[in-house]
Amino acid sequence: MKCVFVTVGTTSFDDLIACVSAHDSLQIFKSLGYNRLVLQIGRGKVVPEPFSTESFTLDVYRYKDSLKEDLEKADLVISHAGAGSCLETLEKRKPLVVVVNEKLMNNHQLELAKQLHKDGHLFYCTCSTLLGLLQSVDLSTVKCFPPGQPEKFSAFLDKVVGLQK
Numbered sequence: 001m002k003c004v005f006v007t008v009g010t011t012s013f014d015d016l017i018a019c020v021s022a023h024d025s026l027q028i029f030k031s032l033g034y035n036r037l038v039l040q041i042g043r044g045k046v047v048p049e050p051f052s053t054e055s056f057t058l059d060v061y062r063y064k065d066s067l068k069e070d071l072e073k074a075d076l077v078i079s080h081a082g083a084g085s086c087l088e089t090l091e092k093r094k095p096l097v098v099v100v101n102e103k104l105m106n107n108h109q110l111e112l113a114k115q116l117h118k119d120g121h122l123f124y125c126t127c128s129t130l131l132g133l134l135q136s137v138d139l140s141t142v143k144c145f146p147p148g149q150p151e152k153f154s155a156f157l158d159k160v161v162g163l164q165k
Contacts, residue, residue, distance in 0.1 A: 001057075003036040004029055005074035007067060009082045012044035016099050019127045020078060021048035021058065028131055030056060038070055068092075076139065081109030081124070086116065090145035096122040097137075099130055121145050 006020050017039060019025060029037060038059045041047060050060045064070070067085075071077065071092045079085045081098045089096045098113045113124035120143040125133045 001036045002034045002075045003038060003073055004034050004076045004078060005038045005040070005067075005070045006078045007040040007070075007085050008042040008044060008080045009040075009085050010042055010063070011080065011082070012042050013080050013099075013101055014044045014046040015101070015103070015127045016078075016080065016130075017041050017044055017046045017048065019099075019130055021046075025131060026056065026058070028134060032134065034075070038074070040064070040067065040070065078130070081113045083109075083112055086112060086122070087145075090116070090121055091147065093144050095139040095142055097130070097133065098122055098124040100124060100126055102126055119143070 004020075006016065008016060020037065021039065026037070035055060036057045036059070039048060039061075041060060041062055043062070048058060048060055051058050067088065071089060071094060074094055076097070077089045077094045078097045078099060079089060081100050086096065086098060098109075098116070100110050100113055113122070116122050117124050120141075122142060123133060123137050123139075
């Protein structure tokens with residue numbers, strides 16, 4: 001089963017959930033070869049009705065302790081632009097489309113999405129351009145995100161706080 005996983009993190013992003021669960025969107029996902037859509041809707045007010053047919057399944061939930069399993073099963077991740085969600089997805093080496101919430105003021109999320117796109121790690125869009133983007137991009141062109149090196153950060157932190165000279 002080819003799966004799309006959509007996450008809004010701990011917040012709400014009703015416009016994104018409404019967009020990806022609309023009939024036209026489901027038809028586009030099917031035309032692209034996906035047969036499962038998993039929506040993590042956070043505290044949103046838009047709650048699509050889950051369903052399962054022979055050709056397509058829609059699963060919906062608010063929160064889980066970890067998104068690890070959903071990320072691992074996903075063939076494509078569509079996410080809000082939160083740093084945690086973006087980095088967790090990129091570390092799993094999954095194709096990522098970030099949807100920027102235009103309703104947020106002082107949108108630092110847009111800056112993160114732009115930089116990661118510039119570096120070739122993801123595509124980004126808004127709700128109004130998502131479907132066109134999905135139909136026009138080659139997800140295989142994204143570059144793998146380099147794995148984190150916590151030992152370097154730890155050594156740096158030790159030096160900063162005076163535990164290492």
